[in-house]
Amino acid sequence: MAVRVSIIGASGYGGGELARLLLGHPEVVLAHLTAESKAGEPMADLYPNLRAFTAALTESTDVERIARDSDVVFFALPNGNAMDLVPSLVPHTRVIDLGPDFRFSDPLIYEQWYKVSHRSPDLLEHAAYGLTEYRRAEIRRADIVGNPGCYPTAALLAMLPFVQGGFVRPGGIVVDAKSGVSGAGRGAALATHFSELNENVKPYNVAVHRHAPEIEQELAVHAGTAAAVTFVPHLIPMTRGILATAYLPLGKPLTTAAATALLQETYAGELFVRVLADALPQTKATYGSNFCDVAVRVDERNGVVIAMAALDNLVKGASGQAVQNMNVMLGFPEDLALRQPGLYP
DSSP states (O other): OOOOEEETTTTTTHHHHHHHHTOOOTTTTEEEEOGGGGGSBBHHHHOOOGGOOOOBBBBBBOHHHHHHSEEEEEEEEOSHHHHHHHHHTTTEEEEESSSSTTOSSSSHHHHHHHHOOOOGGGGGGGGGOEEEHHHHHHHHOOOOOOOOOOHHHHHHHHHHHHHTTOBOOSEOOOOOEEEEEGGGSSSOOOOGHHHHHHTEEEESTTTTOOOHHHHHHHHHHTTTSSSEEEEEEEEOOSOOOOEEEEEEBSOOOOOOOHHHHHHHTTTTSSSEEOOOOOSOOGGGGGGGOOOEEEEEEEETTEEEEEEEEEEEEIIIIHHHHHHHHHHHHTTTTTTTTTOOOOOOO
């Protein structure tokens, strides 16, 4: 019997991408697509790429009805929304939140960075952090998954093999990352106006970006000690993609060849992490796909590991990883509806 899936927040880019992927999933039927500001509109009008694939109309959020009709509910809403609705859903259905409400094990860290009290702190201990390649066992048994942010997904997949292996010091790490404008969401804003963005590259939220503590949390889990990260994101004039470059201080000797071998060993069984040896990651190679390309170079002269990753921020950085996590939770093949090459050029 098909799995009944609902998307709360279907009108945003994350929700639209979830719908695109799930409409191609052979074990899924879409039960409800909610969009408060666009309720009653055909989903294929909001996302014309879905024409001929669905005749569904968006609707207002009726939590009782969604709980009754759904096996899995995806949240694709801004922070502060999921934590109010999830308590009514988890007794009846499993939840995957693409927002940040269930990413942090410590509610005080969430409150410090998001400037709002966490209203369901008791559920955090039951939530799994959804970085699939590193939290698979927890995801499999979880009723709530906090899907990682797009920047942390790229940065962590690049860095964690070296942190886990004890090759780098977990303090003094610098992550420099660039993202396409779809990461800012679908709402209109001056910063994402064409004439402001085009032919322009600019940093934003320097030293205060909310993904920094998420990266530090996961580094600390895998390093066994506190981690410190300086995170600098940049907005670049393209629609999709993230390129993250991490600079990690060496803790013991390592060569580029040995570092590449470590990446290959770590990700040998992973379906969606491609290790590059003789090439470097580029966003175009992952466009529209659930793949993350990683590579490493070691600056032995200065004692720095330079770990790099590229991915599509809307797929592996958001909705694709969420579907990957759903597959893990339900015992489906992990690549179901996801294993296809991206678009090129």
